[in-house]
Amino acid sequence: MAVQSVQPSEGPELVQLLTPEGERVEHPDYSLDLTFGEYRDLYRDLVMVRRIDTEATALQRQGELGLWASLLGQEAAQVGAGRALLSQDFAFPTYREHGVAYCKGVDPVTLLGLFRGVNQGGWNPYDKGFQLYTIVIGSQTLHATGYAMGLQRDGSDGAVMAFFGDGASSQGDVNEAFVWSSVFQAPVVFFCQNNQWAISEPLERQSRIPLYQRALGFGFPGVRVDGNDVLAVLAVARDALARAREGSGPTLIEAFTYRMGPHTTSDDPTRYRLAAELETWKLKDPIERMKAYLSRNGMADGDFFAQVDAEADALAAHIRAGCLSLPDPDPLTLFDHVYAGGSSLLEEEREQVAAYLASFEEAVH
Amino acid sequence: MATLTLGKALNEGLRKSMETDSKVLIMGEDVGRLGGVFRVTDGLQKDFGEDRVIDTPLAESGIIGTAVGLAIRGFRPVCEIQFDGFVFPAFDQIVSQVAKMHYRSAGHVKLPITIRIPFGGGIGAVEHHSESPESYFCHTPGLKVVSCSNPVDAYWMIQQAVASDDPIVFFEPKRRYWDKADVDTAGAAPLSLWDANVAREGSQATVITYGPSVKTCLEAAAAAQQEGQDLEVIDLRSLSPIDWEAVFTSVRKTGHAIVVAEAPVYASLSAEVAARVTERCFYELEAPVLRVTGFSTPYPTSRIEEDYLPDLDRILDAVDRSLAF
Numbered sequence: 001m002a003v004q005s006v007q008p009s010e011g012p013e014l015v016q017l018l019t020p021e022g023e024r025v026e027h028p029d030y031s032l033d034l035t036f037g038e039y040r041d042l043y044r045d046l047v048m049v050r051r052i053d054t055e056a057t058a059l060q061r062q063g064e065l066g067l068w069a070s071l072l073g074q075e076a077a078q079v080g081a082g083r084a085l086l087s088q089d090f091a092f093p094t095y096r097e098h099g100v101a102y103c104k105g106v107d108p109v110t111l112l113g114l115f116r117g118v119n120q121g122g123w124n125p126y127d128k129g130f131q132l133y134t135i136v137i138g139s140q141t142l143h144a145t146g147y148a149m150g151l152q153r154d155g156s157d158g159a160v161m162a163f164f165g166d167g168a169s170s171q172g173d174v175n176e177a178f179v180w181s182s183v184f185q186a187p188v189v190f191f192c193q194n195n196q197w198a199i200s201e202p203l204e205r206q207s208r209i210p211l212y213q214r215a216l217g218f219g220f221p222g223v224r225v226d227g228n229d230v231l232a233v234l235a236v237a238r239d240a241l242a243r244a245r246e247g248s249g250p251t252l253i254e255a256f257t258y259r260m261g262p263h264t265t266s267d268d269p270t271r272y273r274l275a276a277e278l279e280t281w282k283l284k285d286p287i288e289r290m291k292a293y294l295s296r297n298g299m300a301d302g303d304f305f306a307q308v309d310a311e312a313d314a315l316a317a318h319i320r321a322g323c324l325s326l327p328d329p330d331p332l333t334l335f336d337h338v339y340a341g342g343s344s345l346l347e348e349e350r351e352q353v354a355a356y357l358a359s360f361e362e363a364v365h
Numbered sequence: 366m367a368t369l370t371l372g373k374a375l376n377e378g379l380r381k382s383m384e385t386d387s388k389v390l391i392m393g394e395d396v397g398r399l400g401g402v403f404r405v406t407d408g409l410q411k412d413f414g415e416d417r418v419i420d421t422p423l424a425e426s427g428i429i430g431t432a433v434g435l436a437i438r439g440f441r442p443v444c445e446i447q448f449d450g451f452v453f454p455a456f457d458q459i460v461s462q463v464a465k466m467h468y469r470s471a472g473h474v475k476l477p478i479t480i481r482i483p484f485g486g487g488i489g490a491v492e493h494h495s496e497s498p499e500s501y502f503c504h505t506p507g508l509k510v511v512s513c514s515n516p517v518d519a520y521w522m523i524q525q526a527v528a529s530d531d532p533i534v535f536f537e538p539k540r541r542y543w544d545k546a547d548v549d550t551a552g553a554a555p556l557s558l559w560d561a562n563v564a565r566e567g568s569q570a571t572v573i574t575y576g577p578s579v580k581t582c583l584e585a586a587a588a589a590q591q592e593g594q595d596l597e598v599i600d601l602r603s604l605s606p607i608d609w610e611a612v613f614t615s616v617r618k619t620g621h622a623i624v625v626a627e628a629p630v631y632a633s634l635s636a637e638v639a640a641r642v643t644e645r646c647f648y649e650l651e652a653p654v655l656r657v658t659g660f661s662t663p664y665p666t667s668r669i670e671e672d673y674l675p676d677l678d679r680i681l682d683a684v685d686r687s688l689a690f
Contacts, residue, residue, distance in 0.1 A: 092434075120469040131437070132470055136461050142427055143462070146434020153390075153416055153440070173458070176427035183422055337472040338506055340530035344559070345606040 022292025080233025167198025
């Protein structure tokens with residue numbers, strides 16, 4: 001039996017508040033009432049986040065980063081989710097949540113350390129409520145669930161958002177996280193960016209049913225939102241976080257989007273997908289539809305767009321300068337922080353390596 | 366002073382930890398209402414409530430993965446893996462997440478998680494209930510690994526493990542759960558968590574061991590005494606890191622070293638001990654370091670497990686070979 005494509009299109013269940021043409025539409029369950037300034041801020045976020053990605057990709061191509069995982073095409077999903085989070089909320093990202101990091105206030109330069117190879121996560125997760133990137137697929141969904149159980153025990157009004165992708169939905173850990181959060185009614189929102197591709201594997205290799213429908217089997221609601229519509233994502237994410245805060249347990253959000261770039265800079269998507277697919281999704285670009293909406297409704301003019309572009313240029317310059325000035329770590333720091341309480345074994349090894357390195361310096365003099 | 370079984374000593378130690386620090390949580394399968402299949406957590410849920418003693422869904426990766434999140438939030442989870450052979454569904458979370466978080470985060474994120482695992486054979490169990498997987502965890506940087514061998518150590522070591530800011534895999538010798546000893550629950554811990562213990566002083570050969578094999582080695586040493594052989598028995602207690610000075614001091618004194626453990630011999634903790642002793646005590650050794658261990662097979666069926674486990678005769682045979690070298 002041939003494997004049928006289960007999701008030929010987004011489907012009628014897709015929550016949308018802004019069409020690809022930039023027309024504002026209403027939805028019976030989700031509404032959003034923003035000021036002109038707030039609409040403009042979302043547009044600015046989208047442009048900034050794309051610029052972070054473009055600059056980092058360029059830095060990788062120029063040999064300054066070893067690798068970069070591009071979010072191109074997923075800006076609205078990440079900005080919508082990121083702006084729904086409050087300061088007391090904690091985000092558990094994959095390795096592609098640069099846009100969420102930006103919204104949480106993490107300096108984009110610190111994201112580059114991992115990809116430049118100078119550290120394994122250059123920020124303190126507690127500073128902004130943004131955990132280190134997690135590269136093993138799906139592991140962080142359990143961490144998010146545990147953190148949410150901690151919030152319950154602390155009587156906190158915070159909530160947690162766990163990020164993952166369509167490929168991760170096949171992982172045992174993700175399914176265990178669904179079970180746990182449901183059983184304990186943990187205040188966690190599972191935010192799945194379905195970007196259609198897990199490196200080279202299409203969605204139909206992960207699921208026979210739409211991903212959001214899986215939530216029902218675990219005992220909590222699932223919703224599919226247009227992941228290229230920042231307004232819809234913001235509304236849906238706010239709603240899910242509110243549910244979590246009020247003790248109603250988890251929600252699965254499937255942000256239906258598309259990875260416009262390669263999986264990472266090491267990937268070659270021309271080997272497994274058609275250019276026509278890319279063209280179709282270009283028409284659903286998250287930034288263009290927001291720009292059309294702002295222009296058409298007199299919320300922004302040419303000056304505003306030029307100013308945003310200038311801000312993006314400044315951010316790109318900051319990222320570039322910051323990347324180039326990230327220092328290589330001292331070799332002996334490889335022994336740092338293995339344990340909070342130290343270890344006699346490591347102390348011995350550090351001394352041996354220090355003596356070994358020093359022997360070269362003596363030889364030179 | 367109280368006479369406690371090893372299992373009850375762990376229970377009392379856990380109770381003390383929970384009383385001392387409100388952030389200490391216990392989580393695992395059947396740890397609450399049932400009190401654990403070995404009753405190590407007996408009565409704790411009744412006294413500390415369901416929020417602190419959590420009966421979890423049956424998913425080991427979930428136990429450890431959510432413990433990571435709770436620890437990030439500032440809790441101090443004590444996770445029970447019901448049996449040694451069931452730790453592997455959680456292996457990825459332990460090795461890739463628990464072990465590395467402090468390192469990756471440059472010390473910003475501490476994971477003070479204790480992972481309790483009843484381990485070893487000798488109870489006539491079905492497969493997956495008698496294994497000794499400690500070498501996997503000793504091999505993993507970022508974890509600390511300890512094993513108690515008697516009720517006194519059980520009482521103190523579990524409290525020290527829970528109080529540690531590092532993740533600790535705590536191996537409990539399940540066939541010794543019912544061994545009894547007098548435990549002075551007042552006062553202070555007699556040893557640090559990282560100290561090896563000279564369980565028996567002797568002059569002619571050093572037997573290096575840990576966990577359930579300590580008792581076997583002490584019995585072997587008593588039998589050897591009858592034949593005029595004076596054995597020193599070192600209980601490692603901490604398997605990673607190892608208190609090497611205690612080991613080297615003893616081997617330099619006796620010139621003979623025999624490592625005893627239940628785990629399969631190949632690429633095991635016993636291999637590490639043999640290699641380091643050889644490297645560091647080369648001139649004092651009068652014989653190669655010998656090992657008496659489980660064989661390079663899966664753990665066998667219970668009717669022949671006595672042929673697999675290091676026993677008194679195999680230990681004495683190795684002692685004879687070492688002394689005759």
